[in-house]
Amino acid sequence: SFFNNQSPDIGMHQDSLNQLADRVAPDMPVFDYTLRVDSVEHLGEVSDELAERKFNAFSARWIIDDIQHQIGIARWVVLGIAGLVLIITAISISNMLVISVLQRIPEFGIMKSLGASGGQIMGMMLVEGSLLGAAGAVLAIVASWPIAWLVESQVRGYVSGRIGRPFEGTVFEGSVGDVLLVLVIATLVGAVASLLPALRAARLDPIEALRSN
Numbered sequence: 001s002f003f004n005n006q007s008p009d010i011g012m013h014q015d016s017l018n019q020l021a022d023r024v025a026p027d028m029p030v031f032d033y034t035l036r037v038d039s040v041e042h043l044g045e046v047s048d049e050l051a052e053r054k055f056n057a058f059s060a061r062w063i064i065d066d067i068q069h070q071i072g073i074a075r076w077v078v079l080g081i082a083g084l085v086l087i088i089t090a091i092s093i094s095n096m097l098v099i100s101v102l103q104r105i106p107e108f109g110i111m112k113s114l115g116a117s118g119g120q121i122m123g124m125m126l127v128e129g130s131l132l133g134a135a136g137a138v139l140a141i142v143a144s145w146p147i148a149w150l151v152e153s154q155v156r157g158y159v160s161g162r163i164g165r166p167f168e169g170t171v172f173e174g175s176v177g178d179v180l181l182v183l184v185i186a187t188l189v190g191a192v193a194s195l196l197p198a199l200r201a202a203r204l205d206p207i208e209a210l211r212s213n
Helices: 014-024 040-052 061-103 105-113 118-163 176-193 195-202 206-211
Strands: 009-012 057-059
Touching: 061 105, 061 118, 061 176, 061 195, 105 118, 105 206, 118 176, 118 195, 176 195
Parallel strands: none
Antiparallel strands: 009 057
16 A cells, blocks of 8 residues: 655545546556645545445545644634634724723713703714724724734644645635724723713713812
């Protein structure tokens, strides 16, 4: 038997080769057969089909499984970092708006004395928090491109070394829908983070707020 770990090829045992030769060219001796798949992604499917046809085939599927495992780890690391950034962003927005409410107590008192309702003030604070979250998401998306490129280049280099040829797949795939989803999530995080400061601003007593000036 033989095994080729430099390409997405399938090595077959000599007995299996003889069975295949009897079907294809019974009068011609066969010394070697190499079945080359058109893509690494089809390697598992071809291996399973050969096994179903009772051929004893050996492939580099363990390499593919290891590669997929490494790519999965890279993606989970990126997702973990993104989740941590969202938590830090939420805490930062909440603290920022708490300070803003304390500094703007007289302003809220004037607004309430002029007829502004608590709901209007609360809505204003929620909009501010949402805009802060969206702005942070835009900056994060711009800053993440070089980081994603660096991680992908490292993973692609590792995969290329394992399969013995340039890796043509992608590790991180992004689309306009993904960007919009990030913006929506960040906006919601900003709104939730600003909820408590907004409630505090909405419940201010206008007389006490004006007196604090």
